Amino acid sequence: MSNDAPIPVTVLTGFLGAGKTTLLNRILTEQHGKKLAVIENEFGEVGVDNQLVIQSDEELFEMNNGCICCSVRGDLIRILGRLMKRKDRLDGILIETTGLADPGPVAQTFFTDDEMRAKFRIDGIITVVDTKHILQHLGDSPEAQKQIAFADVLILNKTDLVSPADLDRLEARIHKMNSAAKIIRAQNANVPLEAVLNVGGFNLSRATELNPAFLEPEYPFEWAGAYPLPIGTHELVIGHCHHDEHEHEEGHECTCGHDHAHGEHQHEEHAHDHDEGEAHDHDHCHHHHGNPDELDVVVMPVKSLDEKDLVTARDAAVLTFSDWENKVKDGDTLTPGGTLHRLLLKDGHGHYKLQIPHEGHFLVFEGCGEDPLHIHVAGDTVKPVWQKDFQHTHSHEDAVSSVGISEPGELDGKKLNDWIGKLLKEKGADIYRMKGVLAVRGSTKRLVFQGVHMLFDAKFDREWAGAPRTNTLVFIGKNLDRAALNESFKACLS
Amino acid sequence: MNLTKHWASVLDDYVIDLAWSPDGTQLAAASASGPVSIFKAHDGAKLHELPGHENGTNCLAWRPTNQKPEISIQKSAEPPLTSDLRPLTSGFTLATGGQDGKAKLWDTAAGQHTATAELGSAWVEHLDWRPDGSILAASAGRDLVFLNADASLRHRFKPAPKTLSAIAWQPKGGCLAAAYFGGVCLWDADDFIAQKEFAYGNGIHALVWSPDSKWLVSGNQDPSVHLWVPDTDLELNMSGYEGKVKELSYDHTSRWLATGGGKDACLWDCAGAGPEGRDPLMFPHDTKVCAVAFQHSHGVLASASQDGVLMLWSPERKQPLRATVKMPSPATKLCWSPNDEQLAIGSEKGAVYVLKCTD
The missing domain is CATH 3.40.50.300 (P-loop containing nucleotide triphosphate hydrolases)
Known part of the structure; x- marks a missing residue:
């Protein structure tokens, strides 16, 4: 035949x-x-x-x-x-x-x-x-x-x-x-x-079977905690302090300030949900990534501990994390709001002044979740009333990772083209696989694409019809810069 | 120009190789599945079906002799009465190579297997007789051997850096060109030493020499053709192809190099200093060209494409297209009879056609 x-x-x-x-x-x-x-x-x-x-x-x-x-x-x-x-x-x-x-x-x-x-x-x-x-x-x-x-x-x-x-x-x-x-x-x-x-x-047509659920949202921070704080200038301490060593006699193996095993601990919903306590004990035992003498921190006021308000604060923090950092030396002051503070540590330690303009709840976001963080108000340690680990932006162990982007809206065809061209030229060697479904302005059809290294294949397949026009894509590769990919992709939105 | 069907036959599988005996009285056709059929050129009668190779035959090559080709075939429709009585030419040796790692020799008059050379476990993919018939070069994987006419080992070369992808004797017979990913080596026919080694940083799929032994040409993965003049170390690279180039053929004057690699038969003018700076002639097909073959001592080029179309061209005419026929299945191999009067065509579906070509 x-x-x-x-x-x-x-x-x-x-x-x-x-x-x-x-x-x-x-x-x-x-x-x-x-x-x-x-x-x-x-x-x-x-x-x-x-x-x-x-x-x-x-x-x-x-x-x-x-x-x-x-x-x-x-x-x-x-x-x-x-x-x-x-x-x-x-x-x-x-x-x-x-x-x-x-x-x-x-x-x-x-x-x-x-x-x-x-x-x-x-x-x-x-x-x-x-x-x-x-x-x-x-x-x-x-x-x-x-x-x-x-x-x-x-x-x-x-x-x-x-x-x-x-x-x-x-x-x-x-x-x-x-x-x-x-x-x-x-x-x-x-x-x-x-x-x-x-x-x-x-x-290509089945690239559309890309399950957005697989593309767990990932964040530029690993941990956030909510602290009720009075007005005034308090102390934010990073690292282990001799006077609170007792706090770590709770059976944790890792040198980690957060209380992971407790019930109030929450997780993002995963497609693959596992035994949380165990997985996280593990995650937090990894070696510090990046510069061990720097810790990125954002402090966001939050109206309440309602899910809606927490999400608003989280999204604001995501944006702030992509901003230019403001370096904070030991003893300096940091303030809540849209500033990315890069705390300069010495041997993993640092003491900073946290200036709180009004009483209320504040979310503290940490770039690396394994640095012990404490807030002292008038000499007393304030415990977080809510805390959460976030999907790591970068893997601790593996140079290889996936970056998923899921973004509603329409793309500018020219910008998209330039972006992909530049990206593959510069990073093609490190991008192993990529696939996605995109909404391009001016076309009623979905643009599906996939590629291996610099080789790239794209076509318009079926009509969006009534479906919401949204962009879903995933990159799998080595040393991927999640923030840069997200940011440069968003710049293609028209 | 008229192309008329002379005879046709069908093998059990894809026609993987095809060749006329030196005197033009027999046509050997290898099926990809293994068997090798020997047809009588005159009427297509199957003289023998040789078992070929287990798991498949890859290539075949007749041992050249000094015998003159049969000068002309009968022009009349009626075959001469004596044709069936005439004794078959004897003394022809056919070499075949296969996926069993063997090169085999056959006496096609008797239909007998006469000798075997075991090269190893890799497929024997390429065979080429030295033009004087004294040496059979065979390659399997990275190994290259020179065999004597009785298949005994004359010389085994050190393995090539990568799998040998093409071999070709220089028409003068002084050396064998052997290509692999990374270059071409010219092995001396007598001393077995490397006369020259030309680096080429890409895959090579085919080699051809111009009949005057001046040019050595490779068809490449990149896609391009690369030309060397081994005597002067001149090199030219002609690119711009749609796809890799596996089809190469020189005309008897050594001027025209016909190549595949796209939807055209692309001809480079190699006269004088070569094709650099000259636009090639482009003879168009509707689909990808899958075979090209110049006549031995005349100027007609046959080219075939994936849609089954076969065309004949005279490059130096104002209207180069001479004839077009369409076959039900794409050609795998085109082979002119020694006297250039018949064209044998192998097809993907196993058909073997022999066409008569008349002005």
Whole structure:
């Protein structure tokens, strides 16, 4: 039968021993009536009768200009070129990579090579994660990070070998790195076939299936607390003070001033909600990020502790955090309102004067949630009457993260174009995947786009019809600057 | 110019390679699935079906001989009575390479497998006989070997830095050009030393020499064609293609280099100092060009595109287009008979057509 539709290609990545081959064999044995070809790395052990299995040695074509976005996989061009030469069409291709493979050039092969683009379509990158050993790989292997970052589907395998709490923590961490991927837990790679085949990860029309719920709002601060304060000048103390050491004898392992384990503690609603106390104990035990001798703080008056008023104050703080910072030395004074105070600390400590113009509730936002913060009024420590942790703006452990942007309104086509062009030129090497649905002024249709590194694909798909015109996009990459991305994106709104 | 169907046959799979015997009496056609069919040029009768290679055949090459090609085919519609009685030419050797990592030699008169060279586990993707027939060069993965005419090993070269993607004997026979991602090496036919090594920072898909051995040309992934004059180390890069260039053919005068890489057959004028600064001739198709082939000793170019269209061109005529035919399936390979009177075409659906070409 002649059929010119491109043949779907599924890429299986993951470290050695993660369970790629098990998954591959599962697909091959369960997949009845489909003619699949498997391109496996030279150490693979796939052996299923009547299936085409080709060994490959992952030959990278790196370009002289040093641009990683131009690298493609020469072996795939060659082998797929040969696989095209058959009268009967294949139903699909599975590419198993070694644990050390960078998925970037694999994906780029299907974008940049004219023939590959015409005859094949990359359907999805499936990354199998050995939940027992991934942590050590994440620490020392950029490939492991990339494999997670590039994935459309992440299979957390061997879940029977780790505790539920560890698994939750791992999933939270991985989700932070790649918030657009579907995460599936498995033992012995026992996932349903429909979860890994025909996932449409690179399908523009299905970029619209991007679930905004996955794009948890993230904030430029990590913690906020509400303090009832009288008028006057009080003391704001950062770091551990000898006189209040007793406060830390409550069983916390980490050197953290906030009271995490208590009931009033709240969380943003997550798509993946886990045991809060545990997850947060963990989060707060990380090393300080950024300059350890600086702490960004914003103090916002809040009318009441009603949700509505808290949200208003939170949003005002978000804006303030993107402002130019005002440096505050030890002993100096800070005031509530729209000023970003950058407290200069000495060995993690600092004493500042907090000038309160009127009695009321004040929200104190901390850029890094692990710096102990105390407010003393006339020598007494004031406890926060409400507090909350926020989704981190930057991951503590991983250079790889996701930045989701969800913004109502219409974009100026020219500004958008310039923005994307500049962004990819400057940051393309660090942006692994991106996708989104945009509303462009002047068009009644949704603009859907997706890309890998600097390679970018966009088209107008269906009408917005009655749906609210809004923009949803996600970037997954290394060292992403969330605030800058958000800000520069917002500048494209018309 | 008239193109008329002479005969046609069908293989079980994609026609992956096609070649006329040196005297033009036989046509060998390899199916991607493995079997190699030997047809009688005269009427398309299948003389033999050789088993070829397990998991698929990739390439084939007749061993050149000094025998003169059959000068003319019968002009009359009636075949001569003697044609079936005439003994088949013997002494022709066909080499094939396949996905079993082997190069095999066949006696096509007897339909017998005569020798095998095992190169390793990688696919044997490229074969080329030295023009005097003394050496068969074969590549598999990063390995290159020179085999004697009986398939015994003459020399095994050190593995190339990357998979060998094309090989081509210099028409004079002094060296073999072997391309890989990163460059082309010219291996001396007698001493097996590298005469020259030209760096090229991209993937190479095809190599061709001009018949006068002056120009060596690669078709590239980037997409471009790169020309070298090995004698003077001159290099030219001609870019501007829509897609990678896998189709290359030189005319017998060494002036015209025909290339694919887009919806046109693009011809570079290599006379004198070469194509730099000259606009190429563009012979348009409606879809991507998938094969180009100049005649051996005449000036007609055949070009084929993905829509099944085949066109003949005379580059130096005012009206270069000479003929157009449309086939049901795109061509995979175009092959002129040694006397340039017949054009063999392999197709993706397995059909082999032999067309007669008359003025």
